[in-house]
Amino acid sequence: MGQVVQLDVGAVGRVEGDLDVRVTLDDGVVVDAWTEASMFRGFEIILKGKDPQAGLIVTPRICGICGGSHLYKACYALDTAWATEVPPNATLIRNIAQACETLQSIPRYYYALFAIDFVNKAYAKTSMFDELVKRNSPFVGTSYEPAVQVSAKPVEVYALLGGQWPHSSFMVPGGVMCAPTLSDVTRSLALLEYWRTNWLEPIWLGCSAERWMENKSWDDVMAWLDENESHRNSDCGLFIRFCQEAGLDKIGRGPGKYITGGTYYDPEHYTHPTIDGRNAAVIQQSGIFDGKNFHPFDQSRIREDHTNSFFRGSGALHPFDGVTDPIDPAEGKRENKYSWAKSPRYDVPGMGYIPLETGPLARQISSAQTGGGAWQDTDPLFLDVFNKIGPSVFTRLLARMHEAPKYYLRVKDWLGQLDLKEKFYIKPQELPDAQGFGGTESARGTLCDWIRIENGKIANYQVVTPTAWNIGPRDGKGNRGPIEEALVGTPVKNNDDPLELGIIARSYDSCLVCTVHAYDAKTHKEIARYRTGALV
C-alpha cells in the first residue's frame, strides 16, 4: 500500500452555490470521493401554498444559467396538470427559446468556465501549450474574447421572444405570451447567423455546421481531423488533439449509465401534453442507457434519496411525495450526511435503483435509438464514440460541443416553421386539483418538475436538477453519485495542484462553484493545498 492521503478541493464548479470535492488518494490514485454541495436556498419550501403558476417565476431563479430550461419544464408541468391545448406555434417558440439558451451556454461554458484550465502551468510541457495560452487565456485569449462575446447573441433571440434573458417567464400553460412579427423572425435568423459566422464555423469547427454533422462515427471524427489544416487548427481540432495528448480521454469515466428525459417537442405531436405522450413527442430523444441497452424514460421510476443529504431522516421518495425538510448541517454531519444535494436514482429494469449520469453525452447517446417518429433526432455518432473510446472528460465535452451545430440547425428550421398568422396561446382552464410533470434537457442535463395542486394552491412542488443527478452524494445503499464515481481511479500527478479533479468535476458543467479538499486517509489530516487554473 502506498501513501494514502485525502484531498479537499474547494470552489470547483464556478456557478451558483459551492461544491466541495473531498478525495482520498492511495499512491497518487483517487480511491474514494465525496461531493458536497454547500448551499441551501429552500425553493421547494417557498413554493408550497403559493399560486399554481408561481413555479413559472420561482423555478427559473433556481439557476441563472438555465433559467429558460426551468421555465420550459415548469410550464409543461402545468400543461400536463391542467390538460391544456398548446398550439404548434407555441411549441416552436418554446423550443427555439430554450435551444437558444443552450447555444449561449455552449461557448460560454467552454471558454469562460472550462478551457481556462488548459492554460494551467500543469500543461506547460504539452506541445500545444503556447497555442492554448494564446487562444484560451481568460479575457485576453484570441478565442476567449470573441467566443464569450458571441455567447450573448443567441439569448438576444430569447429576448426578442421572451423580453429578456435571463429570467423571463413568458411561457405559460396553453402557450406563450408573445406573438412575434416578421421582423422578430428575421432578426432572430440574423442573430443566429452572426453566432455561426463569428464563432461556430470560423473559430470552433473550421468547417460548415453541415459538414461537421456528416460525422457519424468516431472514425469519421478522426478522418475529419486529418482532412485539412482548417479542421486541425480549429478550436475543435485543437481540443481533440490536446485531450488526446494530455490524457483527458482517459479520465473521468463516470458510471457509464445514462438518463435523458428528452426535450423539444414536435409541434404537431404534443398539442395536448400528457406525461405518457412525452417519449413519442420529443425531438431530442429520451431514454435510459445501461451501458448496453436502451430503456424507455419513465418518471415514475425516479426516486430521490436523502440518506446522506442535510434533510431530516433517510430513505428515498418519488418526487410527487417528495419532502424538503432541512436540518443544520452541523447536526447532519453527526449522521454522516454531507451534502445539500439529494441523490436522484432510477429503477433501471434488472438493475434496481442506481445512479445515472445526465447531460449532453447521455443525450447524444440516446439519439442513437432508432424506430421512433420521423421527427425525432436520430444520430449514431455518440453511441459509436462510447463503444470505441469510452466515456471520459473528452467524450463528455465533445458531446456538448456537438450540440452547437446540431441545435443551431434545428432552431433555424423551427423559425422557418412559424406561422405568424396562427395562434400562440389557447387559454386553459385552471383546475384547482391536479398534478403534473414537466421535463426538459437543459444544457447540463435532465431537468424535471413535479407539481401537486390542491384547492387552487401548490400542495407540493419538487424539482430534480441535472446537477443533483450528477453531483448528488451516495445513496442509502452506499452507491456513489456520478461525479464521485468519475473521480475514483484518477491518477493525480501533483498533490499540490490536483487539476485533474477540478477538470473532471467541471466536465459535468454542474451549476455549482466547486472546491476540492485533500486529506491523508490514515490520519485524516489535510495535506494538500489545492489550486487549479493558475494563470501562467
Add this chain to the structure above:
Amino acid sequence: MATVVWLHGGACNGNTQSFLNAEEPTVVDLVTDFGIDIIYHHSCIPLMGEQAKSTLMGVLEKGGPDIFVMEGTVIQGPGGSGRYDMFLGRPMMEWVRDYAASAAFVVAIGDCASWGGVPATAPNPTDSIGLQYLKGQHGGFLGKDFRSKAGLPVINIPGCPAHPDWVTQVLVAVASGRLSDIALDDLQRPATFFKTFTQTGCTRHQYFEFKQSVKEFGQGTRSGCLFYEQGCRGSFTHSPCNRILWNRQSSKTRAGMPCIGCTEPQFPHHDLAVGTVFKTPLAFDVVPKELPQGTDPISYSAQAALARAVAPKWVQEDMFVV
C-alpha cells in the same frame, strides 16, 4: 483603476450571466480597457480551493478591495449560524461581513443582495437577508447606519436580474472617479436608472392612456396594455427596462409579458399568493387594487371612464401586426 472582489451568496448566478451579456462595454472591455481589476469572481477567475482562500484572505489583509460586489442573499440560517451557505470553510456571511468592512465601495447586485429577493419570500426558509434591506425594511445584514470606507451606504442595483448596463456603468463610474455624478434614491439605487418607471418607453403606452386591455396572451398581445388583466406592474415599478432594452433587443412588456416588478423591494410581490401571478387583483371586481404611482381609486376611475369614452377607434385594432 479599481480592484473588484465579487462574492455570491444565496444566488442563482443570474446577475453574473446577465453581466456576461454586457456590450459597450463588455466584461472583457472592463478588464482590458477600463481598468477594472477583477481579483475574485467565481465564474470569471480560475481560482479555487486554497488559492481562492489565500487570495481572498490576502485582499483583506492588504486593506480590502476598491469595490466589493455582492450577488445573492446573505444566508443567516439555520439559527443565525449561516451554515446553510458555507464558502471555503466559513459561513459566507462572515466573508460578507469582512469584505463590507474593508471595501471602499459596497455594491449589491440584483434583488437578492439588495433586498432578499426570491429566497427571502415567505416563509424565508434560509433566513435570507439583503445587505442593507430586508424587503422594504431598512437595516438588512449590515444595519441601516452602515457606511463603506468611502462614506457611502450600500449601492443597490436591483432587478432579477440586474441589467448589465446598470452594473457596468456603476463599476466604471467608481473606477474613473465619477461616482459623485451618480445620485442615489431613497432606496439607495442609482437615480439615473431608477427614477423612471418600467412603463417609460413601453410600446403599449397608448393603449394604457385609453384604458384598453390585452384580452389574452399570445396573439392577444398584438394590441392592448397588460395592466388591466395580466397584472402588469410597469406603471408603478421603477426601472429603465423600456429605455435601456434587454439584450439590446426588447423588454418583457414589449414581448407581451407583464412586468412583475422585479426591481422593487417587495419582489416577488404578495409573496406569490393565489390569484396574484399574471393576474390583476381587482377591488369590487372593477378597479385594480394597485394603481399607477400617485393615483387614487376615485381619480383613477374618473380618468379611466373618460379615457374609454374618448378612445379613438384604432385602439380596438391590433397594432403589433405581422
